[in-house]
Amino acid sequence: MSVATSMGSGFSEGVTAGPANDIREIHNWTELLYFFNHTLPECHMELSESTKRVALFIIYLAIFVVGLVENLLVIWVNWRCSGRAGLLSLYILNMAIADLGIVLSLPVWMLEVTLDYTWLWGSFSCRFTHYFYFANMYSSIFFLVCLSIDRYVTLTHASPSWQRHQHRVRRAVCAGVWVLSAIIPLPEVVHIQLVESSEPMCLFMAPFETYSTWALAVTLSTTVLGFLLPFPLILIFNMLTACRLRQAGRQEGRRHCLLVCAYIAVFVICWLPYHVTLLLLTLHGTHVSLHCYLAHVLYFFYDVIDCFSMLHCVVNPILYNFLSPSFRDRLLSAVVHYLPKVQARADRHASSSSSSTQHSIIITKEGTQPTVAGPHHQPSLSFHAPNTSPISAPQSLTAS
Numbered sequence: 001m002s003v004a005t006s007m008g009s010g011f012s013e014g015v016t017a018g019p020a021n022d023i024r025e026i027h028n029w030t031e032l033l034y035f036f037n038h039t040l041p042e043c044h045m046e047l048s049e050s051t052k053r054v055a056l057f058i059i060y061l062a063i064f065v066v067g068l069v070e071n072l073l074v075i076w077v078n079w080r081c082s083g084r085a086g087l088l089s090l091y092i093l094n095m096a097i098a099d100l101g102i103v104l105s106l107p108v109w110m111l112e113v114t115l116d117y118t119w120l121w122g123s124f125s126c127r128f129t130h131y132f133y134f135a136n137m138y139s140s141i142f143f144l145v146c147l148s149i150d151r152y153v154t155l156t157h158a159s160p161s162w163q164r165h166q167h168r169v170r171r172a173v174c175a176g177v178w179v180l181s182a183i184i185p186l187p188e189v190v191h192i193q194l195v196e197s198s199e200p201m202c203l204f205m206a207p208f209e210t211y212s213t214w215a216l217a218v219t220l221s222t223t224v225l226g227f228l229l230p231f232p233l234i235l236i237f238n239m240l241t242a243c244r245l246r247q248a249g250r251q252e253g254r255r256h257c258l259l260v261c262a263y264i265a266v267f268v269i270c271w272l273p274y275h276v277t278l279l280l281l282t283l284h285g286t287h288v289s290l291h292c293y294l295a296h297v298l299y300f301f302y303d304v305i306d307c308f309s310m311l312h313c314v315v316n317p318i319l320y321n322f323l324s325p326s327f328r329d330r331l332l333s334a335v336v337h338y339l340p341k342v343q344a345r346a347d348r349h350a351s352s353s354s355s356s357t358q359h360s361i362i363i364t365k366e367g368t369q370p371t372v373a374g375p376h377h378q379p380s381l382s383f384h385a386p387n388t389s390p391i392s393a394p395q396s397l398t399a400s
Contacts, residue, residue, distance in 0.1 A: 047296070047300045049116075052300070052303070052304065053113055053114055053116070055304070056110070056113045056114075056303060056304065056307055057110055057113065057114050059304075059307050059308070060106050060107075060109060060110035060113070060307060061110060063103070063106060063307075063310055063311065063313060063314055064103055064106040064107065064110070066314050067099065067100075067102075067103040067106075067310075067313040067314045067317075068100070068103050068104075070314060070317035070318070070322075071096045071097075071099050071100040071103060071313065071317055072100065073317070073331065074092070074093075074096040074317045074321045075093060075096050075097060075100065076334065077321075077327065077330050077331050077334050078092055078093040078096065078321075078330075079093060080330075080334055081330045081333070081334070090170050090171070090174060091143050091146050091147040091150060091170070091174070092147065092320055092321065094139070094143050094174050094177070094178075095139075095140055095143035095144060095147065095316060095320070096316075096317065096321075097139075098136045098137075098139035098140035098143060098181075099136070099140050099312070099313040099316055099317070100313075101132060101133075101135075101136030101139075102133060102136045102137060102140065102310060102313050103310075103313050105129060105132055105133045105136075106310070108121070108125075108129050109307075112202075113303060116199075117201055117202075118199045118200060118201065119194060119200045119201055119202040120200070122194070123193070123194040126192060126193070126194045126202040127189055127192050127193075129202075130185075130188075130189055130192050130202070131185050131186075131189045134184070134185035134188070134189070135181045135182050135184075135185055136181070137226070138180070138181040138184050138185070138225065138226065139177055139178060139181040140312065140313075140316070141226055141230050141271075142177045142180065142181060142230070143174075143177060144230070144234060144267070144316075145230045145233050145234055146173055146174075146177065147320070148233065148234045148237040148238050148241075148263075149233065149237050150170070150173075151237070151238075151241055152237045152238075152240050152241045152244070154166070155241060155244055155245075156244060184221070184225060187217070187218060187221070188204065188218045188222075191204055191205055191206040191214060191218075192204055192205070193205045204218075212286040212287075215282050216282055216283070216286075216287070219278055219279055219282040220279075222275070222278065223275045223278065223279055226271065226275065227271050227272065227275045230267075231267060231268070231271075234263065234264065234267055235264055238260040238263055238264060239260065241256070241260065242256055242257045242260040245257075259319065259323065262319055263319060266312065266315050266316075266319065267312070270308070270309050270310075270311055270312045270315075271309055271312075273305050273308070273309075274305055274306060274308075274309040277298055277301075277302055277305050278302075280298055281298055281299065281302060284298075
């Protein structure tokens with residue numbers, strides 16, 4: 001799913017950089033592949049590829065199932081209650097849509113890893129799947145930044161002008177984020193190709209003469225736009241929000257501080273190892289020389305680190321939705337919305353049966369048939385159980 005993935009899957013697991021002069025004498029991809037596969041490594045490590053594939057399959061599957069359920073619930077509740085929910089729910093809704101897009105791409109990566117990076121879905125899907133993943137990855141990160149900034153701005157700027165225009169501003173920002181996220185992956189995606197070797201593989205294949213330059217440029221842009229710029233903004237504005245709440249003497253100030261720490265910690269844990277590993281593997285052999293054992297470990301565990309970076313699709317719905325009492329209330333309301341209708345029909349049926357029984361008794365005792373009152377109307381949406389008492393007894397029964 002990146003330059004490092006292409007390098008790690010295109011070359012053998014025992015990739016070690018040889019002398020710089022030898023690399024400069026290589027003139028095409030065939031010679032470079034032969035060089036990597038036949039240069040004797042300076043060190044050797046026994047790392048089980050089969051065990052890694054099984055572990056990755058299980059992790060991908062768990063993230064897919066849990067992330068799919070969580071993000072669909074978040075989208076459903078926020079979309080359904082968009083008119084009554086908080087104003088910031090627009091960013092949360094869009095972030096959940098982006099995370100859902102990442103989750104929907106996981107079956108492809110899961111099968112690719114299981115098949116030892118063999119790509120079976122054609123040239124178009126090779127590029128489109130990578131593009132779809134990267135566009136949603138950037139969108140998720142950018143919406144997280146927007147949410148952090150807007151939360152602080154809303155807390156500190158309650159001017160009438162902002163309140164009048166905040167809906168329009170948020171919609172414009174969301175549209176801008178989607179457009180920007182659709183443009184950023186293009187320089188990398190245009191160089192992703194389906195390589196027909198012994199088995200078809202989907203790889204980053206920039207022109208050979210400028211491959212190292214392209215690889216470094218793509219990696220630096222991914223690191224800068226995906227971590228170095230978003231992380232300070234998320235850190236600063238979340239800390240400012242927490243300090244503002246504590247200064248205001250809010251009772252939930254301590255809880256917000258803990259949530260802020262969780263927001264920052266999750267972002268760092270998910271993305272910092274990924275970007276550090278990606279940068280080191282891109283620089284290795286051309287700009288820096290890593291120790292042989294370190295290079296082996298980084299190439300082997302890159303896929304695992306890349307997989308763990310997707311845990312944000314599972315953690316984000318919990319931190320930004322399920323821990324919120326208002327979201328839980330809206331989720332309960334959305335679920336209960338469909339229950340009273342069934343219960344009301346059962347109650348009407350029970351009331352009708354009870355009423356006809358009472359009427360038959362009255363006819364037997366009194367000999368005259370009283371007027372039957374219609375069933376009570378039950379509301380279609382209620383948080384409480386509907387009234388299950390039978391219809392009021394006729395006057396003749398009460399009189400007797």
